[in-house]
Amino acid sequence: MENLTFILKKKTVTIFLVMIAVGVLSLAYGFLGGVEVKRVAANLLLNNYYFLSLGLIGLFFVTVHTIAESGWQTSVQRVGEAMSAYIPVGGGLLLLFFVLGGLHSIYPWTHSDHLDAILLKKVAYLNVPFFYVRLLVFIGVWSLLAHYVRKASVNLDLHGDMKYFNKMRTLSAIFIVTYAVTSVVSSWDWLMSLDPHWFSTLYGWYIFSSMLASGFAMLILVIYVLKRMGYLSHVNDEHMHDLGKYLFGFSIFWAYLWFSQYMLIWYANIPEETIYYLERHKYFTNIFYVNLILNFVIPFFLLMTRKSKRVFTVLVPVSVIVIIGHWVDLYMAIMPGAVGGEASGIGIVEIGLTIGYLGIFGLVTFWSLTKAPLAPKNHPYYKESMDYHTHY
Amino acid sequence: MYVSPLREPLIRGSKDYSQVTKDILAPMAGKPSKYWYMGITLSGAAALFGAWATFMTVYYGIGTWGLNKTVGWAWDITNFVWWVGIGHAGTFISAILLLFRQKWRTSINRSAEAMTLIAIACAGFFPLIHMGRLLLGFFILPYPNTRALWVNFNSPLLWDVFAITTYLLVSLVFWYIGLIPDLGTVRDKASNKIRKAIYGFLSFGWTGSAKHWSRHETVSLILAGLAAPLVLSVHTIVSFDFATSVIPGWHTTIFPPYFVSGAVFSGFAMVLTLLIVTRKALNLEEYITVGHIENMNKVIIITGSIVGIAYITEFFMAWYSGVEYEQYAFINRATGPYAWAYWIMMTCNVITPQLFWFKKIRTNLVATFIISIFVNIGMWFERFVIVVTSLHRDYLPSSWVMYKPTIVEIGLYVGTLGLFFTLFLLFIRVFPVIAIAEVKSVLKSSGDNKKDSHHE
């Protein structure tokens, strides 16, 4: 009989706390060790955005399958829900970051005395009060929906009442619709406006695809860790195969959007657009290609066969690579605008802060896992998930 | 495989395998109904109208259309993109839904794929006819010639040639591979010798061997895996036709996914339009159930909403860009001389499908039929808005003009509609409209008489 209740061991907590400590130390180093404030701020933004997005993808995973009336995912649904527990935490951290000077330090448009003709045209949108209004709306709506979805899911398991199942469907639909808009707009606000002159209509979806791939990689990793700890024995090869296919598919999807955006800008060669890639070509040449290799080439070739998606020996390394890869992708999105090519780099601050945030994320996720049985046995489709074969 | 009792059965009525065979082969047997004759007369007449328009275009030139120095593409490319979009549903249903294991696809994929093939044929007609020198159209192929001149691989139109050809061939193969076992069934059920010989030839000697089935499934799955990115690539490349340019309203990075989503949106709408009629006419209500229609309606909501978000994103980004040309292009769309087209597009594509949030509407066949027509209209106007309103007022106001279609252009469009329905009407007489073997494979798990005891 499988172990349904997750117990957070002290050892695990300690590991996460150590990671958090590493983060705090590197933050301190960043401020005291002569690293440019901009660079520290940009790193805080990067990690805040990254892990908040991973949490959101967790929720996305749960809700999208709920409205798709899909059954197989119920076996791993709790993991997605647990990831979504990070949303209020990450949202709070992000808010804190902006309030404590992050906004002013790296967003050129917040400097009202430096606005040029083009930026002046955008003031109706790019202004500090409106920015905060949007920020609060996004974080608030996400956190609330995460909370209610989770609540409905737990209730469904507790009471097995179809009322909760329907409620969950409704909430999921609301989240999907909201998230479709907010993920796009938030990426404009928090990332694209770092290069305030530049614009690309695809940007929101591109960032979303990036987060989607890394979110699924994180989901796989958490499942792997749980399985290593002896949980989730009901999750079999078939489920991993499906998750692997997602990772494979979303990596291709990301590459598709990356190519679409790059090629179209490359092709038309209009200066107001090409400036974005010119900066990245000039100062981040290696990272530019590393990004493609980590996020497309490696997952594409390694996850192509059926077997590789079913064994952890391939799936886990690829997931780790993809998580690093999309961190790099975000790095490429943020640094040139926020810090500039010459002042950027990858050093203690970058690595340490990421470890720190990973610690927070892990802690919150695993803490959340303890709050409900790992298998939602009363979910109406749970049985389907258990009797699940893919013969391809 | 276990299926939750919550799920609605995909096949209604208590049926055994033999009954399934009989039901699905019924429309192929006997004499066609008088409605069939009326239909084919009407669509044939429309196709003849198109043939006349084709002659006019080829003989007298593109001058028989309403194009001018500024608007170089209008109905031709609008129709092309519209048809290509429609041609996305079949492969989407077969490939992507297969990958996502949506069993409800089995009842609709055959006809949707056939519709796809016919739609691509209709679509492919437009890039050909739009050439000023159709007879020299073979220049577009990279063949060795005396001047050692190749083609321009930078041109999205050339990518189109590769994409559309590949898509047509792969879709055809995909469709036919799926059709082989069913053709075996037709062959074995044929009472007449000639029929037997023909279907015997077409069925490639299918025996139903377990090994063959195993390979058949592998092939189907890999083809689905190949067709899924292919279907994305086709409309992506079509979108590149516009997005690579420098024309405001054309050059925007969101086009690739937005076009794909719009294509699936319009494709599903056309599938709905066809199937709502077909299921009734061919008595296939038990196979193509309201549940199927509802599922398709859900896809319509999703893709319609994605398209809506893309419209709004584009509009916002035009303002946000601060580029005056970009801004004007969008103001002109919404308020310029073609604003009516824009608002038809907005109403049909963004507002109408939202009605499907109501279960009552998305399970109502009449409402679905009407909305599917609306979506078809809206998606036509979307392409019209993109092609014509962007071109007719671009950078230099001195060249701004208006465009009006001529009877020849209308003829070409009506002609392809005629061709489309003619071929579809022939298809339902010649091939099984539902994948017999696939339906049988889900009959036990998702039929009305499924055995709940199974696989405990």
Add this chain to the structure above:
Amino acid sequence: MNKYITAYYDDEEDLLRGLKQIKAKGIEVADVLTPFPVHGLDKALGMSRSKLTRVAFAGGAVGAIIGFGFQAWVFTQAYPLNFGGKPFFAVPSFIPVTFEMAVLFAAFSMVFAFLISNKIGPGAKTVIHDERITDDRFLLVVNVQDEENAHTIEAVLNDAGAHGITLIKKN
């Protein structure tokens, strides 16, 4: 002399159950002909997974290489032309055609491999044992060495609930 026995089931579950019994008796089932792909049949018959995927991969790789290589050759070696100031080696421009070629080659190589490995194709001559196997019958084929063997097999099949057990001689 080549002989074999055919027998049929009316339901795939009976077939799978029967197969288990037959296999347990050590009788090798040569083939099963079904009207649709029966889930679990390949396992029950002990078939290995198809290698068609490898053909597809190889085809795709060849297509991609040909596609990319040809474009690169045309633009840099055969006839370099200045198109709007784009570089001759215009990699982003080559991607779409490369992709399409890869898909085309992969699909067709696999489909041809499928037809060849199954020995089916336009005008292929195959034996149709029973016209209802494409309708609602699940037919077993068991090869027979001699008369005695045939009886044993017939008995086993009968036990396993198969109908219409027939011995067929082929010359």
Add this chain to the structure above:
Amino acid sequence: MENKYFKSLEELRVDPSRELEEQSAGDKSFILKLQRESAALPPTSRRDFLKAFGFTIASAAVASSCEQPVRKAIPFLIQPESIIPGKASYYASTFYDGIEYSSVLVKVRDGRPIKIEGNSLSSVTKGGTNARTQASVLNLYDNARYKTPLKDGSETSWEQVDAEVVGKLKEINNRNGKIVLLSSSVISPSTTAAIEEFAQVFPVVQHVEYDVISASGILEANHASFGQAFVPSYRFDKADLIVSFDADFLGSWLSPVEYTKQYVKNRKLVDGQKKMSRHIQFEGTMSLTGTNADYRVQMRPSHQKLVLANLLNELKALNGELKASMPEVSQDVKSLAAELMKHKSASLVVCGSNNKKTQLLVNEINNLLGNYSVTIETDVILKSRQGIDSRMTQLVSEMNEGKVDALIVLDVNPLYDYPEVTKFAEGLKKVGLTVSMPVVTDETSAAVTYICPDHHYLEAWNDAEIKTGFYSLAQPAIRPIFNTRAAQESLLRWAGNTTDFRAYISNYWEKNIYPKTDGLFGFTAFWNKCLHDGIFESGEKDLVPIAYTNAASIEAFESAKGSSAGDVIDLVLYSNVSVGSGKHANNPWLQELPDPVTKACWDNYIMISPRLADELNVVDEQLVSINGSVTLPVIVQPGQEYKTVAVALGYGRQQTGVPANGVGKNLYPMLSLIEGTKSFDVYDVQLAVEAGTYPLAKTQSHHSMEGRELIRDTSLEAYLEDPQSGNETRLEVKKHLKSLYPEATFDGLHWGMAIDLNACTGCNACVVACSSENNVPVVGKEQVIASREMHWIRIDRYYKGDPNDPEVVRQPVMCQHCDNAPCENVCPVAATTHSNEGLNQMAYNRCIGTRYCANNCPYKVRRFNFLDYTGADSFTGNTYDPTDMTTDLRRLVLNPDVTTRAKGVIEKCSFCVQRIQEKKLVAKTEDRQLRDGEVVPACAQACPAEAIVFGNLNDKNSKVSQYFASERNYHLLEEIHTLPSVGYLTKVKNKTV
């Protein structure tokens, strides 16, 4: 390399004495002899031509077909000496159509003239041409030309005509009847001599000069002021302040090409020039000249006299005289007077009125300002306007009274363009002998008994003295295509003189003009030089009999004081830059040439002010009638004075060829005759809105730049302060001009073009020149309405500011030859690529007509052959040619160096690549580098304002490079990084901001 100027074909004939020597030289000379003998046979003098004719039809067919088989080819059995196949010769000649003059070079390819270029040796036109001059080569191949002499409409022979006419003339002469010779102003000294000789033989001959667009007002005013009727030489280049009252001197007034040259010279801010004249235009309708003015003041024509009187009054006051009292006008004449006073002796006031009294006021104003002998030269007079209207009026009365027995019409068309046309027609019926000598079918010839068709000017010998001492010669560039005879020769023959006119001219020059030289090298050398150069400028002066007297002006001033500014609607009848007087209306190039102001072609229409349009509640294309007699569609014209409407003359031809017949309405009958003098301004007309609309062909329908910086302009003041002014954006744009891939480099040549927007007046000469050089098809009215005109170069015209009184800016736009061309990228078949000289090339053969390039061109300069406009398609019977441009005769004008395009093919400006190649070959054979300015595209060559400069951008010293380096230079839509090879220099207006 300079153009090679050849003498005529006839001049190049082999000296007969050499023939004998050659006879022994074997086969080759025998062949030569055969050729000469055949050429010597009387009727076969046309054979050389026919050979060339046959060949050229064939080559036109070859040239015009992309894949058609050659249907007919007649090879040269014997190569004519002066024709090198594939190589063009240039002959100097003179264009004069009775209205306008240009000294020209005629480009002849394989025996046929195919292009007119300006002759830069002439100090009158200085190499400039206008649209009509450029188009005149097509008149040579007019389908509607008379092909033989005719009597009562049926073919006859010259002998017959000569016999009959001479008989009748003698009879009239004997009975002391009256023979009238009706012509436009004759500027040819030899023609004048011939007419005199004719008049000597027939003393009853009276010569009446009838100018369609007459200058009677000036002639008569000057007669009153100076004692002689003449048009003086205006010097716009010497004036720092130009004030024009309704004189469209850049478009149609007197000598526009000459004036454009002068005007622009004083306004071009290049090569270090910092000075610029100021131009103030008072006018009612929006004229080409008005749109170029620094200040444009609206003035109703009926107020003109009063405005001038007020101005004179103010000037007098400034001169210390007592200010007379008179009705005031709304225009600010006071400050104008002050400004004029500031520029005393350096100003120029001109007036387009044909009223003697008005012109007298102008004379007095110029006199007060001391402009005579400075900006108005009275000792060099313009001879193209000598006709006094009242003489014609008198002639018509006499005809009606039956006093005229014979009327010989020398290529004028009063039955079309005389105001009281019915009266003339009535009178004509009463004339016993009527003879006409036209080139092309016209209304007058249709009503006469004898038609003695004249040569086209490219087939004929002629001479001219456009201004005192400025002589030029015209020589044939082709043998007469039809059985025509020079009009002068007809007159001489009737007078009993059988000398051919070439000899006659040469004799005349030997006797009368050669003596004006120092005579150092003998007459033959002089004659050859004049033929080669096309011109001879003697420097002689024409002295007026008396010094300026202002008595008549004072009288005019006194009478003007009594007039008042009425509140009526005035009608201005103007001649535009395309069909002009209507004489060349049968020229498809001109019919399709969009008006520089309205951008409409293929019709005339009523230009109406926005205010009046609102009052009448009419919009464009609404039919409106004038005085109940003429109904035309309206065009709402910004800048039009509130109650001034205008309609172009020159339309409504009924009896000429296919393109012109029935196009527009004839407005000549609306001209008012005031005391026998034509008034082109008709006061107090009644407008009535009629039912229905009428579609007009316009090549531009949107008139605002929508705030885009397409045409950049500034004021002179701002420019002097900061040369970058008006072009500040460029600095910003240049900073951001970055590319994702290395910019292409061009070693050797990199062609570029710079256009000085300050110089361009919008006269459209370049458009016709381009069509002529590049075989641009004419598509006809319906296709222009469908926005399918094919012009490779267009002049965009935008309005800025108040729609009731807008500023007008213009910009010639052709293919920008972008180094990052969006069009090239997208052609699937590689039909358009970039050359290693920076040219954006089109391979017509390769084009399959997807039109993708045209869509993706941000400048919209690519043109598509929507139908088979040229007859070059592979299908037969589908040619779309509403203007008969594809007849064998018309096709002779095709330039064999440029492929005619088939149906379904994209075409566009090539920077005249054929000219580039030609000059490159010349440089190569001469083993040297190309020189700057050696390659001149057709548009640049034709431009009378020298606004277009072409050359090698890699050569930093080239003129185009210097233009590109100018602060004023910018590129159209530079911000999208197309890297155009065409630059524009900002427009500078001498305006106080």
